[in-house]
Amino acid sequence: MIKASVVTKIVIIATALLPALMVISSLPLNLYGFGILSGWLGMGLISASLLLMIREPVWTTWFGGLQRMYQWHHNMSVAGYGLLLTHPLILASSYYEVDLDTVWEYLSPFNPDILNRMGWIGLIGFMLGLAASSSPRLPYSWWRRLHML
Incomplete structure (x- = not known):
């Protein structure tokens, strides 16, 4: 019989891989496809890591303690x-053959494409979160609130 801890880890890993597995068959086998895949896989990993923030006592036992789950x-x-940081760089590098101006138009925060704007908003949010959670002078209560955000 399979242990509950193994099943839990399989569920967490499956949650991380599921978004990428759903789109991988429709992606081209080139740099552009890998760029798209890195975005899906990055979001899957972030989503799965959010499940581990729940601190479910049973999961904690299955993972071998709170520290191992953390x-x-x-x-x-x-x-x-x-992966999310490399996502736009890989996508832009697939356009590198065109010319450098085209790459900048693609990556520019002034590009009117809604997906580009959403990407920049996400990047700024992630960078602020990373800066806040890495700050050594931040009181724990603030760090915890920002980390949950």
Whole structure:
């Protein structure tokens, strides 16, 4: 019989991979497709790490303690954050063959495309969150509120 801890970890990993698995078959096998995939995989990892913030007592036992569950949360968040940061760079590099001005038009915060604007808003939010959660002088109560946000 499979242990509950193994099942929990499988559920968390499946949650992380599910968004990417749903779109992978429709993506082209080139740099552009990998850029799209990095965005989906990054969001999946962030979503799965949010499940671990719940601090469910049963899950804590299954993960072998709160510290190990926090480590999973941290590692998934860092990996997801890294993939989300590389997402626009990989997408833009797929246009690099065109010319550098086209790449800048694609990445520019002044690009009127709604997806581009949403990406910049997300990036700014992530950067503010990272700066706040990494600040050594921030009181714990503030850090906790910002981290939950």
